[in-house]
Amino acid sequence: MTDTMEEVLEMRRMWKKSDDARDAGLPREVPGVRRIDDLSYGPDPKWHLLDLYLPENVEGKIPVIINVHGGGYCYGTKETYQFYGLNLAAHGFAFVNPNYRLAPEVVFPGELDDVDRYMHWVSDHTDEYGLDRNNVFIAGDSAGGQMAEQYIAILTNAEYRSLFGYEPVDLKFRAAALNSGAFFLLDPGMIAGKLDAYFPKDIVEKDRRRISAEDYITEDFLPCYLSTANEDFLHDQTIKLAGFLTARGVEHVCRSYGDKDNPQPHVFLMNQKDETARQCNEDEVEFFRKHMG
Structure with missing residues (x-):
């Protein structure tokens, strides 16, 4: 555990440095949006907190x-996602921006328990x-995209x-x-590197049924907007899910953003300074609007 924790801490430092550079100079207050920070949703005083942008x-x-x-189940906080959330709130949606406990402090399904x-x-x-309560939408990216998919299957x-x-x-x-x-x-190679901090081998061996969310996707699954990018290292998983949803009769849109002249990376849409990211945000908001009751 000590070696794993040291690796995770180093990863967190590197990723936070990159995210902070991406978001440098962005405003924490946006005209027309009221933010309420650090609302408690559970017993953990550090991790069971969320921000609400209205x-x-x-x-x-x-x-x-x-x-x-x-x-990656090991990193991320609501502070990292505040600028993305404020942008979506400015489009007329309340944005619920939570923390959840991170691996290796918790293992599967501890983070999903927090989502619930x-x-x-x-x-x-x-x-x-x-x-x-009659018009609620779910958004998730990377590991959060997987947990959002899993939670929708549960719903x-x-x-x-x-x-x-x-x-x-x-x-x-x-x-x-x-x-x-x-x-x-x-799939081979998916649970590798730091991911085994949340999915230790013993958990994977005994809990494959719960981990394999796709086995439980039915035609009742929510309509989905799937986004990926030309330099997204998980690009093929999104394309595979699109085909899977087609076979299950689930309404969806799948779009890959970026090209050789305008390359876009993994979870590019979090970069609120980037025109392509803003376009993806707007495309998803429009998809939500079309599905409002």
């Missing part, structure tokens, strides 16, 4: 995007913050939900955006 120009109840952040915990928090607080398949013991959530989920997701985790 657009001020919406009449009536506010449609909601609930985020599941990425970071904050989904129920949203359900319990819709009236307090003027949220529209839409009672058999799969029973394997986790989760209670149904009193929210009407309309659609999802899954970005550069780590889908099909049991």
